[in-house]
Amino acid sequence: MEPTESHPHAIHLGAERLEALMFRGVCHGAIGNRAFGGQVLAQSLHAAGQTVPAERIAHSAHGYYIRGGRAGQPIVYRVEATRDGRSFSTRQVQAVQDGEVLFSLTVSFQVAVPGAAHGLPMPDVPLPDELTGTRGLFGAVWDRQPIPAQLFDFRFVPDGLVPAGSQMYWVRAWEPLGEDPLAQLCAISYVSDIKLASIASGLDRAELPGHTLSSLDHSIWFHQPARADEWLLYHQHGRAVSDSRGLASGEFFTVAGDLVASVAQEVLIRPRR
Amino acid sequence: MEPTESHPHAIHLGAERLEALMFRGVCHGAIGNRAFGGQVLAQSLHAAGQTVPAERIAHSAHGYYIRGGRAGQPIVYRVEATRDGRSFSTRQVQAVQDGEVLFSLTVSFQVAVPGAAHGLPMPDVPLPDELTGTRGLFGAVWDRQPIPAQLFDFRFVPDGLVPAGSQMYWVRAWEPLGEDPLAQLCAISYVSDIKLASIASGLDRAELPGHTLSSLDHSIWFHQPARADEWLLYHQHGRAVSDSRGLASGEFFTVAGDLVASVAQEVLIRPRR
Numbered sequence: 001m002e003p004t005e006s007h008p009h010a011i012h013l014g015a016e017r018l019e020a021l022m023f024r025g026v027c028h029g030a031i032g033n034r035a036f037g038g039q040v041l042a043q044s045l046h047a048a049g050q051t052v053p054a055e056r057i058a059h060s061a062h063g064y065y066i067r068g069g070r071a072g073q074p075i076v077y078r079v080e081a082t083r084d085g086r087s088f089s090t091r092q093v094q095a096v097q098d099g100e101v102l103f104s105l106t107v108s109f110q111v112a113v114p115g116a117a118h119g120l121p122m123p124d125v126p127l128p129d130e131l132t133g134t135r136g137l138f139g140a141v142w143d144r145q146p147i148p149a150q151l152f153d154f155r156f157v158p159d160g161l162v163p164a165g166s167q168m169y170w171v172r173a174w175e176p177l178g179e180d181p182l183a184q185l186c187a188i189s190y191v192s193d194i195k196l197a198s199i200a201s202g203l204d205r206a207e208l209p210g211h212t213l214s215s216l217d218h219s220i221w222f223h224q225p226a227r228a229d230e231w232l233l234y235h236q237h238g239r240a241v242s243d244s245r246g247l248a249s250g251e252f253f254t255v256a257g258d259l260v261a262s263v264a265q266e267v268l269i270r271p272r273r
Numbered sequence: 274m275e276p277t278e279s280h281p282h283a284i285h286l287g288a289e290r291l292e293a294l295m296f297r298g299v300c301h302g303a304i305g306n307r308a309f310g311g312q313v314l315a316q317s318l319h320a321a322g323q324t325v326p327a328e329r330i331a332h333s334a335h336g337y338y339i340r341g342g343r344a345g346q347p348i349v350y351r352v353e354a355t356r357d358g359r360s361f362s363t364r365q366v367q368a369v370q371d372g373e374v375l376f377s378l379t380v381s382f383q384v385a386v387p388g389a390a391h392g393l394p395m396p397d398v399p400l401p402d403e404l405t406g407t408r409g410l411f412g413a414v415w416d417r418q419p420i421p422a423q424l425f426d427f428r429f430v431p432d433g434l435v436p437a438g439s440q441m442y443w444v445r446a447w448e449p450l451g452e453d454p455l456a457q458l459c460a461i462s463y464v465s466d467i468k469l470a471s472i473a474s475g476l477d478r479a480e481l482p483g484h485t486l487s488s489l490d491h492s493i494w495f496h497q498p499a500r501a502d503e504w505l506l507y508h509q510h511g512r513a514v515s516d517s518r519g520l521a522s523g524e525f526f527t528v529a530g531d532l533v534a535s536v537a538q539e540v541l542i543r544p545r546r
Contacts, residue, residue, distance in 0.1 A: 059518060060489065062490065064381060101355075104379070108337060108489065117514060118514060118515075119512055119514060221520050238392070239392050239524075239532075239535055240390055240494070242496055244386035249522070259513050266332070
């Protein structure tokens, strides 16, 4: 996933290296002119991953969204090499526009350890081939900025098959992403932010237009190697809601039912004035 | 919870202010001579919280354990004032011994917003008064370093009433912690690390002595004000396990069934040589 090629995933999910610890990525925006948090997360991870040996694989990342980013303006990523131990490397990334930090991410990498993972069981839902493609399901908001739908095929599991407070969709990159494990994890990170805030808010669709949702943080754990150019089921579910904030969790499963990644995000909920 | 008084919770969970952005805490250790992660977390939060106005309440914290700490040697906490916005403040804390960073924590504070939270329902378990006190249940490891049991009363829910891969206990500080909301959240943070790693590992009790568990990270979200000197039910459950790492989640509930805090932690699992 070399960001200098014309591969659309590379352009949108990757960060181009400017200097040893400085990178830059395009910012395609999401709602209105605001940057899309999943893109900032993916590019931050891509920047961090280019500063560690290739055999060290990201196993977790925790980030805070500090300010909103502006779409259409490049984002610069500054990486700090916090630590390189025998088995683990830690990197701190700051995403910057106009000299101000938008997002701060800590990423931990571990020398790859063979062996599969097991965990929460996959929900019993229809397979992607049994569901129709759903570019249109993103609705009016996403139709204005349809880049996620240009990059990924989404197949939503019908509401009637999903528990209240949850959402599930199958997702797969439209094009192969290549054999770089980092590119695959960046793509999963990008997707992990799609539609998560609305589940975290606990608001139903009728209430959403009356409120503004802002991601506060984002955590992701990669349990084993995974590919975003093969189908993954993303199960998002709410955990807690207050008047001002909501927390959601999520899990990515392969078609074979293997849990490959887990996610958590808190969002700020504000009534629209 | 002034750490200069002789209150045992203040001594163990608090950090004494040395300078505007520098603090120091005692380190009581846990297993062998290693520092206890929950204490480092609580003291980091206490340090960060002393640098923001009292009406700004911690709503989340994400930290990475970078090196093991030494029990019996003070830990110094350096706080960086990352941001002070209209509603939110962000702080970065580094816990240091011998010039090396042991733990790095980012904490986000929000001006208190009134209103209760709701979320995951509380599991149906016996109330603490129906369960016996369980200092002894910490077993041999904790009996050598019983400070957590000196600070908190633990009432474990019997295994037969708990789903596989889960653990639940009621917990309450033996002494009142006062009216400072920060002291209450520090105490919940301290407790949140107790017994969590073994659930995250997915190992049963017979396998645990054959393995070394090290916490890799720790996330905590505070959904609403809560008191650690009143009974809280802590439900810990495994989410994913691989050959080298495991992930667990947890929730704290009041006796009334209100979800007040959520937790996530990944641990490193190594066979003992």
